[in-house]
Amino acid sequence: MKRLAILLALAVAQTPLAAQRATALVGATLIDGTGRAPVPAATVVMRNGKIECAGRCAVPAGARRVDVRGKYVIPGLVDGHVHYSQTGWADGRPDALDVRDRFPYDSTIAALEAHPERFFRSHLCSGVTATFDVGGYPWTWALRQRAERSTDAPHVAAAGPLLSTRDHWVNLPAQRQFVHLASDSAAQAGARMVAAYRSDAVKVWYLVGASSPDTAGQKSLLRVAAREARRAGIPLIVHATDLWAAKDALRAGARLLVHSVEDRPVDDEFLRLAREAGAFYNPTLTVREGYVQLRERRFNPQGLPLECVDPSTRRRAFLTDSLPPARGGDNAAFRARIAEGYRLMLANLKRVHDAGIPVVMGTDAGNPLTLHGPSVYREMIAMASAGLTPMEVLVASTRNGARAMGRDDIGTVERGKAADLVVLEANPLTNISNVSRISLVVRGGRVWTRRELEYR
Numbered sequence: 001m002k003r004l005a006i007l008l009a010l011a012v013a014q015t016p017l018a019a020q021r022a023t024a025l026v027g028a029t030l031i032d033g034t035g036r037a038p039v040p041a042a043t044v045v046m047r048n049g050k051i052e053c054a055g056r057c058a059v060p061a062g063a064r065r066v067d068v069r070g071k072y073v074i075p076g077l078v079d080g081h082v083h084y085s086q087t088g089w090a091d092g093r094p095d096a097l098d099v100r101d102r103f104p105y106d107s108t109i110a111a112l113e114a115h116p117e118r119f120f121r122s123h124l125c126s127g128v129t130a131t132f133d134v135g136g137y138p139w140t141w142a143l144r145q146r147a148e149r150s151t152d153a154p155h156v157a158a159a160g161p162l163l164s165t166r167d168h169w170v171n172l173p174a175q176r177q178f179v180h181l182a183s184d185s186a187a188q189a190g191a192r193m194v195a196a197y198r199s200d201a202v203k204v205w206y207l208v209g210a211s212s213p214d215t216a217g218q219k220s221l222l223r224v225a226a227r228e229a230r231r232a233g234i235p236l237i238v239h240a241t242d243l244w245a246a247k248d249a250l251r252a253g254a255r256l257l258v259h260s261v262e263d264r265p266v267d268d269e270f271l272r273l274a275r276e277a278g279a280f281y282n283p284t285l286t287v288r289e290g291y292v293q294l295r296e297r298r299f300n301p302q303g304l305p306l307e308c309v310d311p312s313t314r315r316r317a318f319l320t321d322s323l324p325p326a327r328g329g330d331n332a333a334f335r336a337r338i339a340e341g342y343r344l345m346l347a348n349l350k351r352v353h354d355a356g357i358p359v360v361m362g363t364d365a366g367n368p369l370t371l372h373g374p375s376v377y378r379e380m381i382a383m384a385s386a387g388l389t390p391m392e393v394l395v396a397s398t399r400n401g402a403r404a405m406g407r408d409d410i411g412t413v414e415r416g417k418a419a420d421l422v423v424l425e426a427n428p429l430t431n432i433s434n435v436s437r438i439s440l441v442v443r444g445g446r447v448w449t450r451r452e453l454e455y456r
């Protein structure tokens with residue numbers, strides 16, 4: 001009897017899903033994320049969390065009709081480089097600026113683990129419906145399932161703890177986000193541990209240059225980690241910012257480079273290696289701007305819709321201005337050095353893109369003053385300033401991001417894909433900054449007005 005009751009309950013629970021009413025967005029220009037020409041006056045039909053038809057579609061009988069004439073439909077944005085183990089301010093990065101006397105690091109991290117939903121909402125509010133956390137504490141793996149089932153969070157992929165060639169100290173006494181590759185056997189153990197948690201990637205911090213004292217040893221560590229990743233069928237992500245290290249990462253089989261090559265122009269050999277490795281290039285152009293602002297004790301919220309930022313993060317960002325001045329060092333020289341590197345990063349992005357290497361948009365959100373959610377706009381505008389067209393920036397920020405996450409079920413507005421999309425008030429193809437002019441956000445078929453997602 002009890003069993004029958006359970007079966008009946010299951011049947012009842014499943015019936016509404018099977019018979020779910022369709023929702024049709026009618027009349028907007030569709031920019032589907034594939035790079036194809038926009039479709040004016042399109043219809044997008046969604047049902048059961050999926051896209052049933054996109055483009056020239058009939059509105060099914062009984063569908064809920066949403067009039068979006070004069071607006072623009074794009075896929076939900078993918079931030080291909082975030083860290084849920086970081087807050088977006090100094091409290092999560094004591095190595096950048098130590099404020100632990102006022103904001104103890106252990107309680108900061110405990111709060112992040114307990115309340116990831118505050119950043120989930122910031123992401124959705126900013127039109128971001130998928131994120132790739134490319135390094136953090138082990139609990140970031142658990143965010144994936146939680147977010148996947150939910151229509152109030154982006155899809156999450158997570159790489160878990162970073163395997164680092166340098167023994168970085170920003171860890172908790174009983175938990176590590178940086179696993180030191182002290183030896184080949186440590187590299188093997190680290191990569192196997194990550195694989196055992198069904199990680200979406202093995203991430204290596206490859207902080208090594210051609211002139212490193214132990215280049216051969218470092219190269220070996222990377223290759224041991226790469227071999228274990230390959231064995232487990234997991235992609236290798238490498239943080240490598242020097243041309244030499246980035247090339248070596250590609251030779252070792254890196255599938256995704258996070259950060260730009262920023263010490264010199266990329267050359268033909270780099271492009272060939274990237275092509276051969278089938279690698280994605282995530283230039284992460286703007287994260288250093290946050291470090292400059294932190295150092296100058298001046299938070300610049302220009303262009304950031306702060307209504308998408310939770311009140312606690314917002315308050316701390318504005319505390320930047322009241323921090324005691326930095327001791328030592330020349331702020332102007334620091335800014336000039338960052339600006340010079342930035343120009344090189346833009347030129348490298350253009351070169352990599354023109355060579356046909358797939359480019360992915362990513363912000364490194366969580367780093368100081370690179371805020372989860374709205375920082376995508378700053379990054380997309382920077383990519384356009386490198387010479388990518390708005391359409392190319394959109395593809396990098398949707399389809400390519402999804403592919404880099406290993407997902408082919410999200411990232412474009414096409415039949416059969418997840419119903420994750422954004423309705424904009426203005427045309428992003430005439431000015432990429434129009435991606436911030438959001439009217440509606442749809443995640444898993446659930447339609448949110450931008451207003452509903454804001455923190456007021």
Ligand SMILES: [Zn+2]
Binds near residue numbers: 082134258364
């Ligand atoms: Zn990062």
